[in-house]
Structures are given as structure tokens and as C-alpha cells.
Amino acid sequence: MTLAQRGRWxxxxxxxxxxxxxxxxxxxxxxxxxxxxxxxxxxxxxxxAVWAETSMIFIGLASVxxxxxxxxxxxxxAEASAQVGVIFAxxxxxxxxxxxxxxxxxxxxxxxxxxxxxxxxxxxxxxxVLRGAITDPGLRxxxxxxxxxxxxxxxxxxxxxxxxxxxxHPQPIVLKPSAPSLPGVMLVTLLFSFGAFTIxxxxxVMQTYSIVLANETRVDG
Amino acid sequence: xxxxxxxLLALDVPQNGGYMVAAYIVAAVILVxxxxxxxxxxxxx
Numbered sequence: 625m626t627l628a629q630r631g632r633w634x635x636x637x638x639x640x641x642x643x644x645x646x647x648x649x650x651x652x653x654x655x656x657x658x659x660x661x662x663x664x665x666x667x668x669x670x671x672x673a674v675w676a677e678t679s680m681i682f683i684g685l686a687s688v689x690x691x692x693x694x695x696x697x698x699x700x701x702a703e704a705s706a707q708v709g710v711i712f713a714x715x716x717x718x719x720x721x722x723x724x725x726x727x728x729x730x731x732x733x734x735x736x737x738x739x740x741x742x743x744x745x746x747x748x749x750x751x752x753v754l755r756g757a758i759t760d761p762g763l764r765x766x767x768x769x770x771x772x773x774x775x776x777x778x779x780x781x782x783x784x785x786x787x788x789x790x791x792x793h794p795q796p797i798v799l800k801p802s803a804p805s806l807p808g809v810m811l812v813t814l815l816f817s818f819g820a821f822t823i824x825x826x827x828x829v830m831q832t833y834s835i836v837l838a839n840e841t842r843v844d845g
Numbered sequence: 846x847x848x849x850x851x852x853l854l855a856l857d858v859p860q861n862g863g864y865m866v867a868a869y870i871v872a873a874v875i876l877v878x879x880x881x882x883x884x885x886x887x888x889x890x
Contacts, residue, residue: 635880646869646873649858655858662864715872715876718871719871724866796855828880831887832883
């Protein structure tokens with residue numbers, strides 16, 4: 625079985641799990657009293673945000689190692705992870721404003737967390753545009769590695785922006801030093817969703833990596 | 846009495862289910878759309 629075929633199965637599994645997350649979140653998880661049903665957006669928004677940031681961390685690390693090792697697999701992985709990162713960042717930046725409208729009364733505000741997340745999406749897009757613009761493989765890999773490392777530096781600022789600046793965005797209630805302040809049933813739904821998004825990320829990257837590899841082979845051939 | 850309290854509590858919960866439905870549909874369209882595009886891209890090779 626090829627990497628693309630395995631990736632297809634992993635993606636299919638991830639989509640089935642995502643459907644189960646929808647059922648659990650919408651039917652079996654209680655409605656939060658102060659925010660109402662809009663709070664349930666949290667179960668897709670947060671895992672997508674975690675993977676939008678983690679994907680950039682992986683790109684940054686792969687870029688650092690690429691600059692030392694010159695292994696093309698690291699460059700290919702970084703490109704695949706960037707394509708998938710755009711998808712998760714788009715989910716974050718669409719579900720976030722849909723939650724913000726009923727809770728904050730506005731779709732968007734130039735809050736530190738929101739603005740830095742938008743910058744993350746622009747770094748992803750810049751990374752992919754740069755790769756499309758440079759034909760020399762060695763140069764393309766080196767230049768895009770530099771952007772990948774810039775993205776890696778940005779991620780801690782995104783995560784800690786709610787602590788570093790006065791912001792509208794809620795403080796972390798799970799990824800924080802003390803115990804999660806989320807009721808057990810909601811935490812289980814969130815972790816289940818995080819698992820589904822993790823499998824989707826793996827499946828997406830496996831398929832995208834095989835497409836990137838095939839495109840390279842076609843160009844070389 | 847109990848019904849009255851329940852209806853008062855229900856009134857206090859914001860009625861914003863439409864936003865939740867919209868967010869879940871948007872997320873599904875993006876994720877399933879990307880999965881389909883990957884399937885088609887790998888089939889076209």
C-alpha cells in the first residue's frame with residue numbers, strides 16, 4: 625500500500641471520528657449556561673487552533689534540521705505541513721468570528737490573539753507563494769526554511785498573547801499550568817475532538833507529502 | 846412551579862444556536878472539501 629493510499633484511509637478514519645465528535649458535541653454535551661449553544665463552537669475551534677500552531681512548529685523544526693542536514697524529506701514534510709496548516713488556520717479564523725459575533729457582539733477586533741493568528745495564516749500563505757515562485761529546488765528549500773523558522777518564533781507569542789496583552793480573547797482553560805477548569809463531560813468532548821483533528825492532520829500530511837513527492841518526480845523526470 | 850423555574854432558566858440561556866450550526870457547517874465544508882481535493886489530486890497524477 626502506497627503512502628497516498630494509507631493517507632486516504634487515515635483521513636477517512638479522521639472524518640468518521642469528526643462526524644462522531646459532531647454527534648457527541650451537539651447531542652450529548654450539555655449547553656453552557658452563559659454562552660448558550662455558541663459555546664459548542666469551542667469543540668472545533670480549539671483543536672483546529674492547536675493544530676494550526678503545531679503544524680507551524682513542525683515546519684519550523686523541519687526547517688532548522690533541513691538547514692543542517694539538507695535532507696529533502698524534511699523540506700517536503702514542511703511543504704505538506706504548510707498546506708495542511710492553511711486549512712486548520714482557515715477553520716480557526718472562520719469559526720472564531722462566528723463565535724465572537726454572539727458573544728462579543730462583533731465579528732472581528734484587532735485583539736492581540738486574533739491579529740497574531742491572522743499573521744500566522746499570512747505566514748502560511750507567504751510560505752506557499754514563495755515556494756511556487758522559486759523554481760530552483762535548493763534555493764526554494766533554503767528560502768522557505770527561513771520563513772518556516774520565522775513562523776516557529778511566532779507561535780509562542782500567539783499562545784501567550786492572552787497573558788502578555790490586554791485582550792478580549794478568553795484565557796486558556798485547558799492548556800495552562802493548573803488543572804483544566806472545564807467540566808469533565810466537556811473536557812472529554814474536547815479531547816475526543818482533539819484526537820479526531822490529530823488523525824486528520826496525519827492523514828492530510830501523508831497524502832499531501834505523496835503529492836509533493838510526485839510533483840518533484842514529474843519535474844525531475 | 847418546577848415548569849416555571851425551568852422556563853425562566855431556559856430564557857436566561859442565550860438563543861444563538863444558528864451561529865453554532867453555521868460554524869459546524871463551515872468547518873465541515875473546509876475539512877471535507879480539502880479531503881476531496883486531496884483525493885482528486887492524487888487520482889489525477
